[in-house]
Amino acid sequence: MHYGAVLHILGWLMGGFGAAMLVPAGVSLYYGEHHAMAFVTSAIMSFFIGGNLMFMNKGKVKSLSHKDGFLLTALTWTVLGLLGAMPMYISDVTPSLVDAIFESFSGLTTTGATVIVGLDDLSKGILFWRALLQWLGGMGVVVLAIAILPFLGIGGMQLYKTEMPGVVKDKLQPRLQETAKLLWVVYLLLTTTCAVAYHIMGMSIFDAICHSFTTVAIGGFANYDQSFGHFANPNLEWVAIIFMFIGGTNYVLHYTALNKRSLKMYWENTEFRYYTFYVAAATLFAGISYVIVHHGTEGFSLKAVLFNIVSIVTTTGYATHDYSEWPVFVPMLLLILMFFGGCSGSTSGGLKVLRVMLIAKQGQRELRRLRHPRSIQHVKVQGHTVGDDVLETVWSFVVLFFFTFAVLSLALTFMGIDLIPAISAAAATITNTGPGLGEVGPAGNYAGLPAAAKVLLCFSMVVGRLEIFTILVIFTPQFWRR
Numbered sequence: 001m002h003y004g005a006v007l008h009i010l011g012w013l014m015g016g017f018g019a020a021m022l023v024p025a026g027v028s029l030y031y032g033e034h035h036a037m038a039f040v041t042s043a044i045m046s047f048f049i050g051g052n053l054m055f056m057n058k059g060k061v062k063s064l065s066h067k068d069g070f071l072l073t074a075l076t077w078t079v080l081g082l083l084g085a086m087p088m089y090i091s092d093v094t095p096s097l098v099d100a101i102f103e104s105f106s107g108l109t110t111t112g113a114t115v116i117v118g119l120d121d122l123s124k125g126i127l128f129w130r131a132l133l134q135w136l137g138g139m140g141v142v143v144l145a146i147a148i149l150p151f152l153g154i155g156g157m158q159l160y161k162t163e164m165p166g167v168v169k170d171k172l173q174p175r176l177q178e179t180a181k182l183l184w185v186v187y188l189l190l191t192t193t194c195a196v197a198y199h200i201m202g203m204s205i206f207d208a209i210c211h212s213f214t215t216v217a218i219g220g221f222a223n224y225d226q227s228f229g230h231f232a233n234p235n236l237e238w239v240a241i242i243f244m245f246i247g248g249t250n251y252v253l254h255y256t257a258l259n260k261r262s263l264k265m266y267w268e269n270t271e272f273r274y275y276t277f278y279v280a281a282a283t284l285f286a287g288i289s290y291v292i293v294h295h296g297t298e299g300f301s302l303k304a305v306l307f308n309i310v311s312i313v314t315t316t317g318y319a320t321h322d323y324s325e326w327p328v329f330v331p332m333l334l335l336i337l338m339f340f341g342g343c344s345g346s347t348s349g350g351l352k353v354l355r356v357m358l359i360a361k362q363g364q365r366e367l368r369r370l371r372h373p374r375s376i377q378h379v380k381v382q383g384h385t386v387g388d389d390v391l392e393t394v395w396s397f398v399v400l401f402f403f404t405f406a407v408l409s410l411a412l413t414f415m416g417i418d419l420i421p422a423i424s425a426a427a428a429t430i431t432n433t434g435p436g437l438g439e440v441g442p443a444g445n446y447a448g449l450p451a452a453a454k455v456l457l458c459f460s461m462v463v464g465r466l467e468i469f470t471i472l473v474i475f476t477p478q479f480w481r482r
Contacts, residue, residue: 004057005064006072010079011053017080018046020132021087028125035091035125042086067479074474077462081105084133093126098451105458107133109465110347112220112317112434113425115447115454119225124206130221131210137465138217138347139187139251186254191216194243201235215240218247218347220317220434227435227442228307229320237303237320241310248275248314248342270382271343275353282337283309286330293327308334314342315349317434319442331437335424338431349432349464351401355394357381362391400468405430408460415453425449429460 025039064072084104085097094100099115106113107130116122195212199205207223214221224230228240246254249272257265266272283306290305291297304321311318312334324331341350358379365377379386405426412422417439424436425446435442446454463471473479 001065001067001071002063006068006075007053008057009072010075011050011055011057013076014046014050014053014079014083017083017136018043018050020136021046021129024087024125024129024132027128028123031124033123033125035087035093035123038087038091039125039129041090042083045086046083070470070473070479073466073470074462077108077466081108081458081462084108084129087129088126091123091126093122096451098454099447102446102454102458103130104133105461106434107219107221108137109432109461110134110137110217110219110315110349111429111432111461111465112214113429113440113457113461114221114434114445117225117445117447119223120230122223127210127223128206131213131219131223134217134219134221135191135213138213138219139183140347182255183251186251186258187216189258190243190246190254194239197239197243198236201239202233203231203236211240212243215243215316215318216247216347218244218314218316218342218349220311222318227320228318234303237307240318241303241307244310244314244316244318245279247316248310248346248348250343250345251347252345253343271354271357274357275343278340278353279310279313282313282333286326286333289327289329289333293329305330309337312337312433313340314346315431315433317428319435322441322443324437324441324443335427335437338427338433341431349430351398354381355398358386358391358394359398361386397468400472401430404460404463404468404472408456411456412453415450417449417453425453425457426460429457430464432461432464 021039021043025036025043028034028036028039081104082101084107085100088094088103089097089100093116094103102113102115105111112134119127191212194216195208198208198211203211210221210223211228213219220227222228222230228237231237249266250269253266253269253272257263283302286305286309287302307318307320308323310316315338323334339350340356341352342348344352344354346352358381361379361381365379368375368377379391408426408430409423412426413419417425420437421439424438425440428434428436428440438444439448440446446457449457
């Protein structure tokens with residue numbers, strides 16, 4: 001492996017990350033807060049370490065191997081996650097270094113689980129940093145790196161494969177760095193539009209910017225302990241529903257629709273139709289359950305149900321109500337929906353709709369084979385036949401995903417955490433959703449968990465964000481052999 005190239009690029013990323021820390025430092029200065037020095041100190045640390053890595057490994061290698069891509073991806077998320085914790089730890093926002101690391105990893109992986117109590121009184125600089133972490137993590141720090149790799153003289157195809165290992169990839173541009181730039185243009189456009197809409201509907205400029213970051217990134221960090229329910233504004237909730245749903249859609253579709261100036265592109269996409277259908281179906285079933293259990297529609301709000309369904313489906317993690325107190329069918333449904341996630345090529349977590357769709361189609365194929373044993377049956381998506389090798393990869397991913405989830409759940413119960421919080425915490429972190437049920441639900445947070453559990457859940461967040469294989473492969477002995 002080319003360790004010099006890996007460390008050189010990592011140094012560049014650390015330098016860029018340090019520069020990003022200066023933005024919340026400016027926010028703290030603007031609001032007259034004392035946390036600005038925590039960001040400046042952390043930025044200097046990032047510049048120093050990153051600069052040394054860059055110059056010590058300058059010009060050593062001009063290409064990356066496949067293994068280098070995996071290693072760089074894992075190191076990027078781990079190192080930046082640790083650096084992101086420094087401002088919160090130095091400013092004493094969190095009671096321990098482990099809590100600061102948890103909050104940082106939760107932000108960078110767009111999970112949205114929090115250990116901070118008293119968000120309403122938190123400084124503006126720290127609130128902005130939490131939102132910025134999610135925004136940077138939204139499209140992926142690695143994808144951002146692809147846009148600057150040409151300036152470093154290193155190709156980035158391997159990184160793209162490890163960061164977005166979707167089953168079916170539509171091509172935007174033949175040059176990968178141009179693709180990354182186009183995706184970032186779409187990302188910026190959506191973020192700006194969301195911020196403007198929030199402000200028009202009643203948010204302050206600061207809240208609008210922060211929440212646009214965490215909405216479009218499907219992160220779910222809010223500036224208040226009551227999450228999005230703090231605003232109690234139906235218009236803001238509708239804006240959030242729209243942009244969470246958009247954020248859970250394949251970014252290739254966004255680009256194509258903008259490029260061709262046609263919304264028809266969305267409905268022509270099979271995965272998008274499945275995505276829309278199961279959001280609508282889940283909302284309908286949750287609503288019916290509420291009405292049946294409460295013997296009527298008193299206190300019922302279809303918007304509240306839709307908001308929380310979309311939030312969980314897209315793995316955003318915003319909440320307007322404590323859905324743990326809703327009819328038991330609804331929390332169970334939400335727990336299942338966490339695993340589905342949004343579309344491939346989006347910033348959501350979970351299995352992704354495309355994989356679920358392929359498994360369903362393969363199930364249909366096996367049923368047809370039982371009826372017609374001698375017939376030749378194929379699984380097709382968008383008119384294209386999906387090879388058995390792809391289906392095997394999908395099944396391998398799903399099995400490994402749920403196996404990892406089971407191990408995490410067992411480990412959490414071994415640490416003394418009750419069954420429901422343990423299972424939901426494992427589910428909420430590996431799917432990058434954030435809030436779970438019970439102690440870690442919308443009305444609570446992760447502050448009360450043991451330090452060892454928080455470290456384990458940091459691992460769960462990264463494994464989920466980078467889709468299992470990318471991280472677990474580096475723990476195999478074969479990976480390190482020449």
